[in-house]
Amino acid sequence: MSEGSVTEAIAVAGAGRRRRAPENWRPLLLLVPAFVLVSLFFLAPLIDVFVRSVTDPQPGLQNYAWLVSTEANIAVVLRTFGTAIAVTAVCLLLAYPYAYLMTIVSDRTRNLMQLFIMMPLWTSILVRTLAWMVLLQDTGPINGLLAAWFGIGPVPLIRTTFGVALGMSQVLLPFMVLPLYSSMAKIDKRLLPAASNLGANPVTAFFTVYLPLSRPGIFSGGVTVFILGLGFYIIPALLGSSKETMISALIQQQISVFLMWGQGTALGVFLLLCTILILVVVSRVNKQGSLFPGVER
């Protein structure tokens, strides 16, 4: 705090003979309530999940053995990862041009574009899923149009992986646009003209200059969308079918329907480990990325 040293000196003088040493640990007290709450109602439940997965119904790794040896489970895991990958790809393809446009328009338009991206976040996932249920049903407006224009249908949209991916992409797109934009906003706009001055055509300039520079945003957005996508529960439950369960629904089913706490929690630990692993790997690869890609200040 060198720049404030004069005022700091005044402040210290004004505060009288009070020692400065206690100031160093006192702010720690402010963290205590949050620390206690998070430890008791976040960390403890997660530890509970882990403990149950290795002790229920008896101590051992039988729940994990069940997880990897049951074909249906493998199918669910693969489907969940496949859907999350597809949703991440769709979001990236849609968000990239949108975020790029945000960097080249006027301040007013940019604020408007940001508002449009934030607005869906103001409506609960449940309400948006309900709306997709109305739109995608066999007698819904999309199938109505398909029948009227092309004479086909009804095409199964609801209760399909396609429906799930559509709903998930809509909900997750903002989490891709925001980090992409904040990363693109830092790119020097003169670099593309410079590249073309040096003889690169627009495509080459984009792939050799712009795309690599926007990589932090791609990583942050991609990781956020992917890990959020892995854990989705509401949308697959309402837009998917029971034949096409995803991990979250399987966990819920094991615990609430079959009362198989051990198996359900083992799946939960698996999902949690996948999430952590992806975060750690990506933060290693992408040095600039933080552990909390979606939360940028």
Place this chain on the structure above:
Amino acid sequence: MTKRLLGVFSALIVVWLIVPTLVIVPMSFNSAPSFNFPPQGFSTQWYENFFTDASWLRALFSSLQVAVLTMLVATTVGVLASLGLAKLRFRGKGLMEGYFLLPLIVPGIVLAVGLYSLFLRLDLLGTLPGFVLAHTIVSMPLVITNVMASLQGLDPRLEQASASLGAGRVRTFFSITLPLIAPGVTAGALFAFVTSFDEVVLSLFIQSPSLQTLPVKIFNSVTQTNDPTVAAVAVITMLTSVVVMLIAQFATRKRKRPVA
């Protein structure tokens, strides 16, 4: 040319993001008891249903109660934690901040199962404190990120000046710091309210017949019955969160740094 093409593409994205949700509004005024679109005729019967049905009203009241209490707890604890984090210069600071933000990235279903198991033992299932505690965990990170952003723009010399003029720590906080970070605190509080008001996954696991929040009742209604009243309920919850978020947007408008 390219810019125009990008404009058309982006406009389509905006339509895809916003328009599908609006379909719920005409559905709520459907005179036929179905979810078929387009609706047939105009009727306010589903709103009448909602406002005359004791179980829907009880769910609405529970939701508001839980959301207000969550907002108070999450904001108080979150602001304290943000102040502590901003003042501290120790090595574990980043880790501590990460610890508080972790609930944002852990899959909701895993935390839900853990809380269900824990609440079973503590007898907190379907209780008001249980709901408030669970919702606080997922709301507080939003308070902390918003307040931390405000604190970053705060000139520490103002607090020192206040102290040099003889104000104590508490006085300095209420007359100097709090007014300066008020936009961040307000936004954080409103985010906390909406997060709690809209929270489904945790609530589904910790619900009981005696206490269900509105999203839980909507979910149960959608999966178990075919009652079009949910369309009206959906519109009401949508309006509530949009209004609250507009206020939050307005509160943060004066701040230069955009909060993602």
